[in-house]
Amino acid sequence: MNPYTLFITCPKAIERLLVEELKSLHITVGKTTLAGVYATTDLEGIYRIHLWSRLANRVLLILAETPVTSPEELYHAVHAIDWQQHMLPSHSLWIEATGHCPGIHHNQFAAQKIKDAIVDKLRTDTGLRPNVMKDKPDIAVNVHVHQSIATICLDLSGMSLHRRGYRQETTEAPLKENLAAALLIQADWPNISLADAAFVDPMCGSGTLLIEAALIAGKIAPGLYRHYYGFLAWLKHDDGLWQALRQAALATREHALADDAWPLICGYDAEPKAISIARANITRAGLDDKIRVTVKELGKLSKPTHRITACGLIMTNPPYGHRLSDELTLTALYQSLGQKLREHFIGWQAAVFTGNPELGKNMGIRARKKYAFHNGSIACDLLLFTLSEDAWVLTPYTKKEAKPASTPITEEKPLLDEAGLMLANRLRKNIARLKSWIKQQHINCYRVYDADLPEYAAAIDYYPSGIHIQEYKAPKTIPDDIAAARLKTIIQACQVVFDRPLSELVVKERRRQKGTSQYNKQDSTGFFYHVNEYNCELLVNLHDYLDTGLFLDHRPVRHYIQKNAKHKTFLNLFCYTAAASVHAAKGGAKNTLSIDLSNVYTAWAKRNLALNGFSESLHPVLTANCLSWLEEQATSHRPKCYDLILLDPPTFSNSKKMDGVLVIERDHVQLIDQTMRLLAPGGTLIFSTNFRQMKLDLSLRERYHINDFTEKSFDPDFHRDKRLHHCWLIQHAPAS
Numbered sequence: 001m002n003p004y005t006l007f008i009t010c011p012k013a014i015e016r017l018l019v020e021e022l023k024s025l026h027i028t029v030g031k032t033t034l035a036g037v038y039a040t041t042d043l044e045g046i047y048r049i050h051l052w053s054r055l056a057n058r059v060l061l062i063l064a065e066t067p068v069t070s071p072e073e074l075y076h077a078v079h080a081i082d083w084q085q086h087m088l089p090s091h092s093l094w095i096e097a098t099g100h101c102p103g104i105h106h107n108q109f110a111a112q113k114i115k116d117a118i119v120d121k122l123r124t125d126t127g128l129r130p131n132v133m134k135d136k137p138d139i140a141v142n143v144h145v146h147q148s149i150a151t152i153c154l155d156l157s158g159m160s161l162h163r164r165g166y167r168q169e170t171t172e173a174p175l176k177e178n179l180a181a182a183l184l185i186q187a188d189w190p191n192i193s194l195a196d197a198a199f200v201d202p203m204c205g206s207g208t209l210l211i212e213a214a215l216i217a218g219k220i221a222p223g224l225y226r227h228y229y230g231f232l233a234w235l236k237h238d239d240g241l242w243q244a245l246r247q248a249a250l251a252t253r254e255h256a257l258a259d260d261a262w263p264l265i266c267g268y269d270a271e272p273k274a275i276s277i278a279r280a281n282i283t284r285a286g287l288d289d290k291i292r293v294t295v296k297e298l299g300k301l302s303k304p305t306h307r308i309t310a311c312g313l314i315m316t317n318p319p320y321g322h323r324l325s326d327e328l329t330l331t332a333l334y335q336s337l338g339q340k341l342r343e344h345f346i347g348w349q350a351a352v353f354t355g356n357p358e359l360g361k362n363m364g365i366r367a368r369k370k371y372a373f374h375n376g377s378i379a380c381d382l383l384l385f386t387l388s389e390d391a392w393v394l395t396p397y398t399k400k401e402a403k404p405a406s407t408p409i410t411e412e413k414p415l416l417d418e419a420g421l422m423l424a425n426r427l428r429k430n431i432a433r434l435k436s437w438i439k440q441q442h443i444n445c446y447r448v449y450d451a452d453l454p455e456y457a458a459a460i461d462y463y464p465s466g467i468h469i470q471e472y473k474a475p476k477t478i479p480d481d482i483a484a485a486r487l488k489t490i491i492q493a494c495q496v497v498f499d500r501p502l503s504e505l506v507v508k509e510r511r512r513q514k515g516t517s518q519y520n521k522q523d524s525t526g527f528f529y530h531v532n533e534y535n536c537e538l539l540v541n542l543h544d545y546l547d548t549g550l551f552l553d554h555r556p557v558r559h560y561i562q563k564n565a566k567h568k569t570f571l572n573l574f575c576y577t578a579a580a581s582v583h584a585a586k587g588g589a590k591n592t593l594s595i596d597l598s599n600v601y602t603a604w605a606k607r608n609l610a611l612n613g614f615s616e617s618l619h620p621v622l623t624a625n626c627l628s629w630l631e632e633q634a635t636s637h638r639p640k641c642y643d644l645i646l647l648d649p650p651t652f653s654n655s656k657k658m659d660g661v662l663v664i665e666r667d668h669v670q671l672i673d674q675t676m677r678l679l680a681p682g683g684t685l686i687f688s689t690n691f692r693q694m695k696l697d698l699s700l701r702e703r704y705h706i707n708d709f710t711e712k713s714f715d716p717d718f719h720r721d722k723r724l725h726h727c728w729l730i731q732h733a734p735a736s
Contacts, residue, residue, distance in 0.1 A: 059156045087138065355379070570646075700730075
């Protein structure tokens with residue numbers, strides 16, 4: 001039998017993998033070009049490609065290659081082919097045309113010319129004509145014109161082979177099946193799967209990587225799931241040969257599915273809908289017993305415990321958004337992924353497919369290989385990692401020089417005068433007092449000094465990345481030169497005690513704030529540092545705002561939320577950077593909702609949640625006016641109720657984004673009443689305020705059970721001033 005000449009298409013950048021695959025199928029490979037490979041084979045080879053190729057898109061049988069310089073020449077080139085060798089006039093027909101030549105600049109016009117030529121030829125020879133049908137035609141014709149050469153082909157696949165048939169539902173931006181297979185092959189999964197290995201996709205979506213990994217591990221033909229091919233109505237089709245090859249592949253699949261020696265294949269996703277879609281796809285692929293999928297957020301990722309495995313491949317296709325706000329949040333997501341790999345997957349191989357390689361750098365792991373691919377029109381990289389201790393690199397959040405204080409001080413460690421020594425001794429005394437307590441806590445930032453000495457009125461906070469000094473504005477009775485000298489003493493004492501260069505001392509002036517002025521920008525470094533608080537990773541910015549993004553005095557409240565959030569729904573009103581929501585999620589909350597009026601802080605909140613691997617689907621952040629949102633909930637017929645609520649409003653706010661003015665002393669009764677409508681029976685509202693003179697209205701105690709939590713809401717580093725905030729736990733009163 002004379003061999004057929006084929007052009008086999010594939011996604012861009014996997015041509016080299018397709019060549020190797022075709023050789024393994026005993027296909028004679030010819031020239032390789034962009035997104036395709038030329039080959040020659042017999043009819044059996046054509047069937048083997050359709051059954052077994054994991055990488056091909058379409059198998060095109062080349063009927064003719066001829067010069068064309070006009071629409072008329074294209075018509076005559078197609079008309080010259082003996083179409084009765086390939087199809088009956090009663091067959092349905094579809095034309096796909098690409099490229100251009102003189103006089104043809106639109107694919108639809110070219111397709112019309114090609115259709116006319118085929119119809120006219122058959123009508124002249126038989127008196128009958130085929131009908132045009134787009135969906136699953138009997139015969140599909142593909143014509144590509146490039147540099148005035150028309151390549152006229154039968155599309156023996158009929159539709160792209162990546163459409164295996166098992167995937168009928170998808171999640172957002174799914175990988176095509178053959179691209180997923182290419183990534184797995186490039187990551188060496190065919191060899192890894194031969195050992196006592198495991199495969200994990202922590203963000204599995206609709207399950208494509210999982211299913212393709214299982215098909216590769218079980219040596220199952222991907223073409224078995226399809227019932228339509230373009231060659232089935234082709235007049236040269238040998239159905240007996242096709243059915244024999246197909247039955248042999250079916251027998252191989254049945255034998256594989258009956259074998260217990262399979263690698264452990266697990267997938268997780270934060271979206272319950274995604275897991276539901278994945279399960280349905282896995283069922284259609286007949287792999288229910290071979291693949292486990294579970295709703296699980298990245299923040300809870302760990303090595304599978306279903307079976308002890310010596311090694312494995314963890315592979316995923318994280319999102320890679322293109323808007324700046326997406327990228328900032330995704331930076332934190334990739335960092336969380338890197339952290340989980342370091343914590344749980346030492347000794348494994350890892351593969352991350354991303355359209356934004358810069359995001360991949362945030363994982364803090366050195367890639368051993370990088371391969372270029374395309375996901376549709378998006379240029380992507382497959383990053384391969386060997387997870388060993390020597391693969392770790394520094395976190396991208398390295399130290400950056402802070403803006404120097406306005407007081408001119410040399411970089412050399414200063415010699416302290418008597419006043420400086422007195423202040424330095426107080427700092428050392430405070431540090432010594434806190435030392436044992438800090439060792440017992442899972443924290444790495446805390447307050448060291450808060451105006452202990454009246455002459456040196458400042459709050460000094462320790463952060464791993466720097467010392468945060470907030471000078472309280474001096475009274476008008478203190479001359480400017482004396483105030484400047486005192487600030488200089490504070491800075492010098494901190495340099496000596498903490499042994500930090502001036503660049504790591506961040507100095508700000510703190511004064512009584514009005515409205516949202518505490519959120520006003522102080523600088524524009526845009527640089528964030530990580531801190532850890534009870535196993536929660538949080539982002540702080542020491543330079544750009546008066547506050548750092550983390551209120552240290554509220555640490556016990558956040559810890560209380562973390563310890564009491566398990567299996568609960570949590571609402572965080574006036575959430576700021578949503579540190580409390582991170583604690584709730586880390587404590588096992590079913591879901592959280594965080595609301596704040598500031599775009600800056602809700603973006604920051606999303607990054608905090610993503611940094612800990614918590615998804616936006618279960619832990620959304622809403623940019624909205626909390627007062628208006630509460631009013632909307634009050635008029636709702638079926639408002640959602642929450643088991644745990646944090647209500648921490650500003651003392652005063654007249655933001656331009658909201659109607660009216662919030663005065664917490666005046667408005668707290670209405671605010672608490674509205675919030676209590678959303679509190680589930682048996683739930684707890686945590687009401688906190690920084691208004692020092694705050695006293696709850698007595699009428700609230702008549703309606704609710706209220707416990708003053710203020711004393712317990714201060715840690716030892718804030719023992720000096722327990723009027724910084726007030727805190728109450730409020731519950732519905734038992735029914736009488």
